[in-house]
Amino acid sequence: MKYKSLVINSTNKLLFGTAPYPVTTPRGLIIGGGHVYPEINFTIPPMEITEKTIPELIPYYKGIVSDTLERAVHLNSEGIIVEFEPLIEMTRYPEIGVQLVKAMNDVCEDFFQVHGMKSELRLTPNDLREFDKPPKQRTSAYLEPMMELFERGANAGGDLLSIESTGGKEVSDDAIMMCDIKKFIFSQAVLGVRDIKMLWGKIVGIAKKTGKIPGGDTACGFANTAMILADRKYIPKIFAAIARIATIVRTLAAIEEGATGPDKDCGYEGPFLKAITGIPISMEGKTAACAHLSPVGNIAAACADLWSNESVQNIKLLSGMAPVAYLEQLEYDTRIMNQAIKDGEDTWLKLQDLFVKSDSYHDPQAFILAPENVITISAEIVKGENYVDATLRGCKKGLELIENAQKEGLLKRDEMEDTWLESLKTELYNMPADEEKLVEDVLPTIDQNKIILSEYGL
C-alpha cells in the first residue's frame, strides 16, 4: 500500500467542494477547488445501436447535451460535467462511441465559445470482460475495444477517463448473496486490487499519452449491489455497510496507479478515498433517485466535489426532457452548497452537518459516511500492512463504530440484523490478515469453474 497516512486527517477539512489536490480541466473547471459542479448523466430509451445507426444516434445525443447545456446557461451555471457511459455496443464497436464523444464534445465547445459555458465530458467505457465466461481479466479480446474507446474517445474530446471495473465479480456476487464477508474481502482486496492495478496501468498510460485526466474507478458493481439488495431487504444493511468499507482498497489501487480524480459518482467509497489521498470526488445522493434508491441521499453530498444524478432516461417529463430537469435539480443542489462555501467556514460546516445528521443515524450505510467516521475508518485502513490487512482493519473499525452507536441508542437498530452483526464480527476477527493465507483459505470454497485465477496472477 502506497498510502501510509491520511492526506486529510481532520473532519473540518473533509468538506464538499474542496480537495487538497484539485483537478483542472481543459475548459477551466477546477474540481475540488472551492466549488461544487453538477455532473449530469443520462441514458437513452431502447433503440438499435449499430454502426449503421450512428447517423441517428449523433443528433439524438447532441440534442440531449445541447438542451442540458442550454438550461445550464439559463441558470447561470459556472460549469458542468457531462458523463458519457456508453451502452455495451458503443464500447464493443468503439467507432460508435468515438463518434458520439466527438459529437457531444463539439456541442460542449460551441457552448464554451458562444456562452463561455465550461463543460467537460467524462468518458466511462464499459468493462466488457464479463462477457467472457469465465472472464479473462488480463487476456480478454474485449480489452482491445475498451482501450481503443479510451484512447480514441480521449482524443475525440473525452477529457476525464473512468470505468466501473468488474475484477472480482466472479466471487463477489455469491459472497454478497451469502453475506460471506471473507469471500467478499477476497474478491475486493485480492482480486479487485490485482485487476485494478493492471487495468489502471493501461488507462493512466492512455491518459498520459492523450493529455487527459485519469479520473477514477468505482465499486458500483460490488458495494452498490449490496446496497440495492439491502434496500430490498434481501440482505442485512449492516452487511452492506461493511461491504462498502471492504471495497475501499480496490478503488484506492486505481489512485495508486495514477488516477487523479474526480473519482466516479457511484462510488460511495469516495469520501474515504478523499481522506486518504486528497483527490476530488464525484458523489450522488437524493438527486440520483431517478436511477436507484439509497439510504444516503443527503450525507453523500457531505464531501462531494461533483454532484451527480447517476443516470436518467431521456424521457419527457412535464417540465421538459428528464436530463434537463435533472440538471436543474443538480444545479440548485450545488447552488446551496456553493453559497455555503462563499458564506465562510461556519456556514460551510453547518450545511455539511445538516447533510450528515439528517441521514447518518437512520442506516449503518449512511453512518459510516459521516466525515468523522470516514476519517476514523480511513486512519485504520492506512495502518494496514497490505491490502487484506487494511481492509480487515477498516471493516473491524466500521463494525465497532456501528455497534457502539447502536448501543448508545444513536443509530437505529433492526432486530432482524442483530445476529448478523455478531456473525460478521466473528468472521472478521477470525480471518487471516495476510493475502497468501486468505487465498489459501478461500480458494477451496469458491466455484473455480467461474474464475480463471491466472487472470489475476494467482
Place this chain on the structure above:
Amino acid sequence: MEGLLEKIAYCVEFGKINKNAPYPPDMKDQDGADELTKQAIDQGINADEILKKGLVTGMEKVGIKFRENKVFVPQVLMSAKAMSTAMEHLKPFFQSGDVKRKGTFIIGTVAGDLHDIGKNLVAMMIEGNGWEVIDLGTDVKSEKFIETLRSYTGSYIGLSALLTTTMVNMEKIVKDIKSEKPDIKILIGGAPVNEEFREKIGADFYSPDPQGAVEYLNKLIA
C-alpha cells in the same frame, strides 16, 4: 412417519444441512436434512412423500417468510443447500421414475445483460419447489432458449433483465420463442420490468418476487 417428515421440513426451512453444519446455531449437533432424509428412506417412507411433505414444504415455508421480509437471502440459500443435500438421497427414485419433478423450467438473463442475482434467486426457489430447472446463465440469445426448448418439450420459460437497455432484447426473445412455440408460457422479471411491459411484449406472467413465479407455475400444473 409424519413426525420425521415434519422434522425434515423444519431442517429445510431453517437451513440445517447436516449434523456437522454450524448453521443455525440453535440446532448445533442435531441431525440435519441430510441424515433425516436418509432415515426416512431407510424406514421405507415413500420418496414422493419425503419430497412433497418434507423438502418442498420446508422450502415453501422459507419462501413465504422471504416474501414477507422475515428472513434474508442467505437464510433462503441455506435452506436450498439443505434441500439439495437431501435430494442426493432421492436421486435413485427420480431415475427409477418413482418420484417425478413438477415440470421443467428454463431460465436465463436476456442477451446483452450480465446480471444474474435475481435470476439465480428465482431459479433456486423454483427448483426448491420441486421443479427441474435448466439455468442457461446470462447474456442468452433467442436461439439458445429455442434450442433448449426443443430438448425439453413441455417446459416453461423464465426471462430476466436488469437494464432498461436490454428490455428490448427481452421483447425480441419473447417474440422469437412465441413464433416457434406459440403456446409456451413465458415468465418475466427484473427491476425495470412491470405488468404493463409484460402485456406489451406478449409474455404470460410477470412477478416482482421469486415466490410469485413459484405460485404461478404451480397453478399451471394444478
